[in-house]
Amino acid sequence: MPLIIGVTGSIATGKSTACQLMVAQGAVHCDADRLVHRMYDPGTEAFDRIVAIFGRETVGEDGYIDRRKLGAKVFGKPEEMNKLTTAIGSILDAIKAVIDEWNDTLGADDIAVLEAVNLVEAGYGRWCHQTWLFAADQDIVRRRLVARNQYTDDEITQRMASQRSWEDRAPASDLLIFNNDTEDHFISEVGGHFAQVRHLWQNGELEPSRYTAWWNQRNDS
Numbered sequence: 001m002p003l004i005i006g007v008t009g010s011i012a013t014g015k016s017t018a019c020q021l022m023v024a025q026g027a028v029h030c031d032a033d034r035l036v037h038r039m040y041d042p043g044t045e046a047f048d049r050i051v052a053i054f055g056r057e058t059v060g061e062d063g064y065i066d067r068r069k070l071g072a073k074v075f076g077k078p079e080e081m082n083k084l085t086t087a088i089g090s091i092l093d094a095i096k097a098v099i100d101e102w103n104d105t106l107g108a109d110d111i112a113v114l115e116a117v118n119l120v121e122a123g124y125g126r127w128c129h130q131t132w133l134f135a136a137d138q139d140i141v142r143r144r145l146v147a148r149n150q151y152t153d154d155e156i157t158q159r160m161a162s163q164r165s166w167e168d169r170a171p172a173s174d175l176l177i178f179n180n181d182t183e184d185h186f187i188s189e190v191g192g193h194f195a196q197v198r199h200l201w202q203n204g205e206l207e208p209s210r211y212t213a214w215w216n217q218r219n220d221s
Helices: 015-024 032-039 045-054 067-074 078-088 091-105 138-149 153-161 166-172 183-202 210-220
Strands: 003-009 028-031 111-115 130-135 175-178
Touching: 003 015, 003 166, 003 183, 015 028, 015 111, 015 130, 015 183, 028 032, 028 091, 032 091, 032 111, 045 067, 045 078, 067 078, 067 153, 091 111, 130 166, 138 153, 166 210, 175 183
Parallel strands: 003 111, 003 130, 028 111, 130 175
Antiparallel strands: none
């Protein structure tokens, strides 16, 4: 069984960069967003359901769902987001299948990283040995979204309104990293924590994840 690290956080907080750093150190990686996108590729039932619900205008010139257009219809709108989630199908089952494959094929010296925006609230953290939470100040996030995605002010506001705060997720997390400093500082911080957790795991000294207690308490209340 490998060490499985769950990585979560709001948009533009450094999740993907952190995962890339761990992959460079030998970790296996699954991006839940990309996994979900494949679930509604052209030819799937989910693709047809999304088009029926949200309109043909959500299909781009390449024949795939245009996620920017789809996002404009669902971000910040809980009812519409629920419609989309239902249309896609069982994301939980798709994620669990990846976890099961890791546990079946990877060894105790291996490390796998599950990157998922909704890792905490969706329950994926139950299958991880660590939950890492990334955060950043909102003004920094806004600047990144303009530079990286060329989003308009309205698009940024819409996406940020759909995000959960780091404060909500912190009680379920084993590590909280604020990505407000330089890239070099961020790389050094992530690398240091990764090396430490790997060492503890390999020596049988890694403490149980805080997520388990949080999840149990949430479902008992």
